[in-house]
Amino acid sequence: MASSIIDQLREQIGGPYNNLPVEAFVFGHGGTVGWGTLCGTLMGAGIATSFAAGKKGEEVLNDVIAWYGDTQLPIFMPANPKATIKQVNASDSPLCHVSVGKWMKKRQVRPGGCGCGFPHRYPAQ
Template identity: 60%
Template sequence: MKDEKKEISRREILIGTGKIAAGAAIVSVGAAGLIAPRSSKAAQFPWGYTKLDVQHVGDIAYEEWYKNFCCQAVVTGLIKPLQQKMGEPYASLPLDAFKWGHGGGVGWGTLCGSLNGAGMATGFIAGPEGEKIINDVIAWYAGTELPIYKPASPKGNFRNVNQSDSPLCHISVGKWMEKEGVKFFSPERKERCARISADVAMKTASLLNDWADGKYKPAHGSNVKDNGITTQENCMECHGDKVPTPIT
């Protein structure tokens, strides 16, 4: 009788252990299901493109700047319409992941966040071909009096536009602030950067539309090939007579 009880107890333990293991497996599979991408198919890279309404892209970017600043504003202006038009894989892309690019990279004043955003969005869309497009956008940004964009319902006003001659946030915004006579956290500066984000998103969308039509032709050459070193166009402005030069 004792042996029978032992056998029953042993059997119950084994069955109970099996139930626990099965439950753990179900939980594990369930958790994996929760974090799995929405599409079971692996996304081919690049993700592709369909032509966008350039004005609509700019309007989205302008509004988004006041929520998450320049980098995320431009990514959102370009990617959000593609999420709506094309679905996956764009639909699963978390746009909040791009906020870090504001202020030239969390305020470090390097490449303007709007250009960072344009470059990342163009990378998803066109892959390596996108490099020529963002190169042209950067050259346009540095050589154009901005902002151009005029919102239907402005959140602020300012007097001046300026040509930065540089893709760097620090130089671009610094020159404009001096010209406008305002501080960085002023409403005028915020409005200026929101509109420039719209400008960059719109310029990028315009070039991408040409690319989609097979009409895009790169306009700007390679700074590295032209100068033998990574560079922008106005070295003397920051370096004075201490410009780094390549060894020849």
């Protein structure tokens, strides 16, 4: 998410965005290196909105987080998808483990059976 937005900022604005290493944000996958916390997509959106709008970016991100939790996703369906989307659902949460868990329950996929490596980083009990 961060790279898709930052790449656009590089193309449209240039300047400081040309010097920003997007590799610094790879930790966002899986809710922060697989821990299932804040959805990495939302983290990427937060990084991009902060760079683009400073403190005002927090207002934008707040709206994005609310939309993410309330919206039946995915909305976009590509013409030639790599995978078949059989169901959509609203996560009701910005947390990765809740979002993925609800999807897995709806799809009747057991933990670890989604092919996405989730969940895989919880500390031993």
